[in-house]
Amino acid sequence: MEPHRPETPHTPPPSLWPVGFAVGVAVLLLGLIVGWGIVLLGALLTVGFGFLWVRDVVEGTPTAPAAPEPPPPQGIGAAPVPARQAEAALPAMDEEEIHRYPRNVFLEGATLGLGALIGGIVTVPALGFAVLPAFVDQEPQGSDLGPLENFPEGEWRVATFLEDPEHGEVSRRTAFVRHNGDLNGVPSFTIISNRCAHLGCPTQPQGSLNEEDSEEIEVEHGTVTLIPTNPSGFTCPCHGGAYSIEGNRTAGPPVRALDRYEFSIRDGHLWIGKAYSVGEVEGEGKDARIKKYHRFYPGEHVDGIQQILYPFPAPNL
Amino acid sequence: MARRPPSLLRRIVNYPLDWIEERSGLIGGVRYFLFRKVPHDTNWAHTLGSATLTAFIVQALTGAILAMYYRPDPGTAYESIQKITNELTLGWLVRGMHRWGASVFIILMFLHMGRVFLYGAYKYPRELNWVIGVLLLVLGLFEGLTGYLLPYDQTGYWATVVAININGTAPILGPFLVNLLNGGADFGPETLSRFYALHMLLVPGAIFALIGLHLYLVIRLGVSSPPWSDRPAGDAMPLPPPSRDGARAGLVRPGARRRVRS
Numbered sequence: 001m002e003p004h005r006p007e008t009p010h011t012p013p014p015s016l017w018p019v020g021f022a023v024g025v026a027v028l029l030l031g032l033i034v035g036w037g038i039v040l041l042g043a044l045l046t047v048g049f050g051f052l053w054v055r056d057v058v059e060g061t062p063t064a065p066a067a068p069e070p071p072p073p074q075g076i077g078a079a080p081v082p083a084r085q086a087e088a089a090l091p092a093m094d095e096e097e098i099h100r101y102p103r104n105v106f107l108e109g110a111t112l113g114l115g116a117l118i119g120g121i122v123t124v125p126a127l128g129f130a131v132l133p134a135f136v137d138q139e140p141q142g143s144d145l146g147p148l149e150n151f152p153e154g155e156w157r158v159a160t161f162l163e164d165p166e167h168g169e170v171s172r173r174t175a176f177v178r179h180n181g182d183l184n185g186v187p188s189f190t191i192i193s194n195r196c197a198h199l200g201c202p203t204q205p206q207g208s209l210n211e212e213d214s215e216e217i218e219v220e221h222g223t224v225t226l227i228p229t230n231p232s233g234f235t236c237p238c239h240g241g242a243y244s245i246e247g248n249r250t251a252g253p254p255v256r257a258l259d260r261y262e263f264s265i266r267d268g269h270l271w272i273g274k275a276y277s278v279g280e281v282e283g284e285g286k287d288a289r290i291k292k293y294h295r296f297y298p299g300e301h302v303d304g305i306q307q308i309l310y311p312f313p314a315p316n317l
Numbered sequence: 318m319a320r321r322p323p324s325l326l327r328r329i330v331n332y333p334l335d336w337i338e339e340r341s342g343l344i345g346g347v348r349y350f351l352f353r354k355v356p357h358d359t360n361w362a363h364t365l366g367s368a369t370l371t372a373f374i375v376q377a378l379t380g381a382i383l384a385m386y387y388r389p390d391p392g393t394a395y396e397s398i399q400k401i402t403n404e405l406t407l408g409w410l411v412r413g414m415h416r417w418g419a420s421v422f423i424i425l426m427f428l429h430m431g432r433v434f435l436y437g438a439y440k441y442p443r444e445l446n447w448v449i450g451v452l453l454l455v456l457g458l459f460e461g462l463t464g465y466l467l468p469y470d471q472t473g474y475w476a477t478v479v480a481i482n483i484n485g486t487a488p489i490l491g492p493f494l495v496n497l498l499n500g501g502a503d504f505g506p507e508t509l510s511r512f513y514a515l516h517m518l519l520v521p522g523a524i525f526a527l528i529g530l531h532l533y534l535v536i537r538l539g540v541s542s543p544p545w546s547d548r549p550a551g552d553a554m555p556l557p558p559p560s561r562d563g564a565r566a567g568l569v570r571p572g573a574r575r576r577v578r579s
Binding site: 002131133134135138163164167168169170173199200201203229238297298299300309310311313314317 | 391392445475478479481482483485486488489492493495496497499500501502503504505506507
């Protein structure tokens with residue numbers, strides 16, 4: 001019953017243009033590293049070969065002639081007609097045979113246009129609501145870590161605090177805090193985020209955690225926990241990333257040093273501020289020289305040649 | 318030869334079916350859907366697709382029931398899961414079905430994909446169905462990712478943190494993806510509700526729609542023969558002569574199935 005299906009698919013003959021297209025893409029990517037001239041060359045190759053490829057595909061495909069068939073017997077009791085046949089059974093109508101009145105065209109356009117307009121009016125705000133809040137007001141306001149006396153000079157504390165009290169416990173973060181002594185008459189702190197620069201697992205201080213001497217400090221929003229520790233570095237339990245005491249990567253898969261926090265001192269309290277990313281720290285303690293980058297997510301390079309892969313940080317509108 | 322009048326029971330069953338068929342044509346449609354011609358040398362490997370569909374339906378049903386007791390809030394999610402597992406009657410069973418069924422669904426998708434690949438059933442004219450199948454696979458894996466967070470235990474939490482950050486390493490768009498998945502710059506209260514909405518509304522809806530397309534193409538193009546078949550791919554037995562019993566034929570009449578496939 002089924003007409004014999006042509007076993008040859010309607011595909012164009014083999015062609016080398018896709019290879020040229022792929023080479024163009026490769027050159028373009030290489031150009032991103034080498035320079036803009038190569039990018040331009042790659043783009044030209046890509047567009048040129050892409051055009052040739054598309055032209056081949058379009059011209060090489062024979063248009064399938066629709067063989068008209070006698071309509072199968074219809075009526076009650078007839079076996080259901082396979083879809084392909086049912087389509088073939090429709091009377092063939094050429095576009096030109098149907099006379100189209102201007103009003104007809106207008107009504108069709110108006111229906112489609114109005115439908116699109118209504119659809120857009122409904123969809124665009126919904127999509128915006130789905131996407132935009134994730135990019136608005138994402139800057140934490142800063143958190144109180146408690147009085148300065150809790151941070152003796154030269155000692156490390158593992159501090160957990162609420163990054164955003166409105167969000168509650170789910171925003172509890174951990175940082176390694178060390179008082180470096182005074183720098184130009186102002187106390188200097190090293191505050192390292194515990195978020196691994198590989199994929200964001202929590203790194204641990206490499207050394208004993210003195211949990212008996214841990215302190216819970218009530219601040220304006222929630223509780224801050226401080227656990228004394230004496231680490232020789234930081235390691236991540238997930239994939240074995242290891243960092244020096246200044247947060248520089250020493251081993252494993254992380255792509256940069258551990259992130260750091262800005263800090264300020266208000267009314268004798270240490271306040272943790274904005275987090276920022278660090279490629280590598282030179283020097284130690286208060287003499288450290290740090291190039292600050294916008295805070296990027298784990299696994300994203302901020303320096304070296306790979307930084308071109310992450311040109312834009314997530315916007316904060 | 319006079320035909321014996323149908324029994325009372327048969328008339329009772331047939332009457333509503335005829336009523337529906339006369340007004341909708343649905344019975345004939347269902348019959349067309351279920352009693353299609355298939356190649357004579359199909360085998361058990363051809364059942365993997367239906368098995369995957371069954372696994373998905375189990376996931377959809379158990380998931381909808383779990384949603385009656387689950388609370389997608391960072392403070393209470395873990396407790397509600399504990400309650401489902403340990404306190405509510407049969408909760409352990411339904412949660413277990415959903416949890417292990419998820420793995421079954423994923424495994425069956427891959428087996429089905431392997432069957433289609435090894436049998437060459439993705440070739441012309443079925444390429445588009447392969448593409449739809451790959452989309453279904455991606456969405457199924459995404460269901461696995463979003464569902465893993467919902468118990469809100471340490472495993473789920475950190476696995477999700479790592480998974481989101483893996484997305485973050487995508488060139489150029491990575492940082493945007495992280496914000497979209499987190500619902501903010503960092504893992505927060507929105508992350509859980511966002512994953513919950515994706516897991517139980519958006520993605521399953523898309524999967525249902527794509528399964529509809531997938532089945533439509535299976536019916537339109539027919540089931541393909543195995544590569545060792547002596548018939549051209551997809552050729553089936555001829556259709557039976559039209560039934561005189563009209564609309565209800567095949568659904569309730571014993572022997573109809575044999576006749577269709579004869």
